[in-house]
Each structure stands twice: as C-alpha cells, then as structure tokens.
Amino acid sequence: MIEQAKRLDHVKEYYFSSKLREVRAMAAAGKDIINLGIGSPDLAPPQQVISALNEALVNTGAHQYQPYKGTPDFRNAIAEFYQNHYQVSLDAETEILPLMGSKEGIIHISMAFLNEGDEVLIPNPGYPTYSSVTELVGAKAVYYDLNAEGNWLPNLEELAKKDLSKVKLMWVNYPHMPTGASANEKLFADLVNFGKENNILIVNDNPYSFILNDNPKSILKAEGAKDVVLELNSLSKSFNMAGWRIGMLCGSEKNLNTVLKVKTNMDSGMFYPLQAGAAAALRLNGDWFSAQNEIYQSRKERVLKLAEALQCEPEKDQTGMFVWAKVPNGTNAEAFVDFLLNKYHIFTAPGFIFGSNGEGYIRFSLCATEENINRAIKRIKPAA
Secondary structure, X not given: OOOOOHHHOOOOOOHHHHHHHHHHHHHHOOOOOEEOOOOOOOOOOOHHHHHHHHHHOOOOOOOOOOOOOOOHHXXXXXXXXXXXXXOOOOOOOOOEEEEOOHHHHHHXXXXXXXXXXXXXXXXXXXXXXXXXXHHHOXXXXXXXXXXXXXXXXXXXXXXXXXXXOOEEEEEEOOOOOOOOOOOXXXXXXXXXXXXXXXXXXXXXXXXXXXXXXXXXXXXXXXXXXXXXXXXXXXXXXXXXXXXXXXXXEEEOHHHXXXXXXXXXXXXXXXXXXXXXXXXXXXXXXXXXXXXXHHHHHHHHHXXXXXXXXXXOEEOOOOOOOXXXXXXXXXXXXXXXXXXXXXXXXXXXXXXXXXXXXXXXEEEEEOOOOHHHHHHHHHHHOOOO
8 A cells, every 4th residue: 555645644634625525415415504614705706807718718829838927917917906906016027926826825935935844933723724735845833823812913022032043934814814803004014024033934815805894905015025025815705716716926026936936847827818817807996896895794794693693702893704703602613513514504614723723713604695694594593
C-alpha cells in the first residue's frame, strides 16, 4: 500500500467537504434540508457579465493559452476597481496578479515566502485554509486570539510582546469571516507598522468588503502598505461568481514577482472569456452592490428572527454574508448544529471549525432565499 505524504499527517479534509456529503445523503434519502451552512451565493451574476462572457467566446484566440499575469484589460479593470471603490492607486502592469480564486492565492503566497519551520500568525477564529496550507508547506501555525470583548480585532500590543523572531507572515481578514467584524483605518495603519517593525509580511484576505457594508476598505490605502502588505480579493461573493474561480492579488512588484514564480509553475493563464466577464463586473457602478444588499438585508432580518427562535445571540454590527451567533448557554456548538440538522433538517456551521475561539458560536449563511429562511423559522416555531 502506498502511504500518503507526511505533509498530510496533520491536515484534515475540509469540514464542509465531509459534512456536505452527510447533508447530501440526507437529501437523497428524502429529507428536505434547508442549507444555511455555506457561503456560496445563490443569486445570479450581473447580466452584463454573462453577455461579456458570451461575446468573448467567439473572439480570435479566446481558446488559446492566456498570459500568466492575465490580460491587460482585466488588470486595468482591477486597477480601476481599486481606485473607484477603495481610493487605492495600483499599477496595472506591476502591482496586480489575477488568480484562479483567492484560495489559490493562499497556497501560492505560502509556497512563495515560507520555509520549513517559519512561523505564521493566524487568526482564531479564522478561515481554516490559512492553517491547513501552513501545515502543508511545513511552516508552524501560531494563533492569535480574536474575541467578542476585543470586537474580534487583533491586540497588536500584546502580540508585540511575544517572540516573533521566527514569524514571517501574518494572515488578517477584514471584513472578518466568520464574525462579520470590520477593521478601521487605524487598525490597518497599525498592522502596516507592525509588519515593518517585525519584518512580517501582512496578508489581508478581503472578499467580503461589499456585502452589507457601506464603507469598503482596503489595507493598501494605509501609508507605506505596499512595502509589507499583500491583499487578496475575489469576485466570488461581491458578484455572485464563486464557481468562476476569479481572484486577484495586489501589492508591490517585488512581492508579486515572488508569487509569480510559484504560480507560473502550477497553472497557465485564466480562460479568456472569464477574464472578459470579470472585467465587465469590475466596471459596474455602485447600483449593483446596492441592489444586492437590499436582498441580503432582507434575508438577514429573517435570519435574526431564526436566531431569536433558537435562543441564539447574534453579534452586533456584523457585515458580510453570514450571521455569527452565540448558542444558548451550556450548549455545545457541534451538538447544537447536529441537533438542528437531525431534528429540523436545518444545516448551519459550528463555530469551532474556525478555531477554538469559535466554540460556543454557530454561523448562519445568508445564501438562501427568504422563502427557505421563513420555512426554517416555521420549523422551529410553527406559529411564526
């Protein structure tokens, strides 16, 4: 029998990969499952994007290999998007690298900068892929605490007191998943200074900045940020294009060229029509986000009613496409999620999968119709 590589010894299958098999099996057995567990947008992409994709399909050369760094038009669209929405100036030729989804970027960045034994600061709670990729490349995960008392923001003063001599990279994610917390400009400025003082590459993962958020921000707006910061972004959530796998990495030419050494050895250029569609999306005006947020706000109001019916306590001032809520006192989150799934056929995400500080919480997704959310409420409170 061929044994698996040792790098997999400490890496588990992604929670949703295994749990969704269970959910699908229940559905196949005739159970009417209401899925409020994952952040996969159920709404359609903009019609202009579909049109641009279809038109590009018949362009000469559309089906050939494309540039590793993306087409000039796509990079220009990213630069325009950052200028228009974040007031960040980027050189389209040197400071932008298109990605096949920002998740790809996490492993590319890690492979490009981390040696075996290097340490990585990872938020707890946070996106599980930061940890698994760190393990895959042989680096060491060092978790920093986020909690409700600190508004789910890092305490950089406390972090600075620790031995950071082996830390090479720090993952941050604002607006934050799973808690919905937002960063202010002071925190971003402080993170840039923290990176400079400790020779740490700061990477902000920024796919949620337009969902139920009237003030989108980029860490790259902070003074001197490009020296020590990379920012991942994505079209998956903001434009309902998760299956298209389109993301971007922005930062200094030097850092992007380092990542490019990995990327060019792992894939080829993105399919041309996808880039054409993505460029069309990025050039839409703010009316698109307003229309989407009307839908998400209405759904959120219903999910808050569901949380109330379950005696869960949502965090205040959340942005993004989730509702993060504390389960009733004395309740184990995983057991609570399994209870909802098995008794009411409602699937939600337990907070522990995002780190130990997520224990005691569950995450509801807003990627479900109002009709289905109302059905979930009625299963808990039939008279509602």
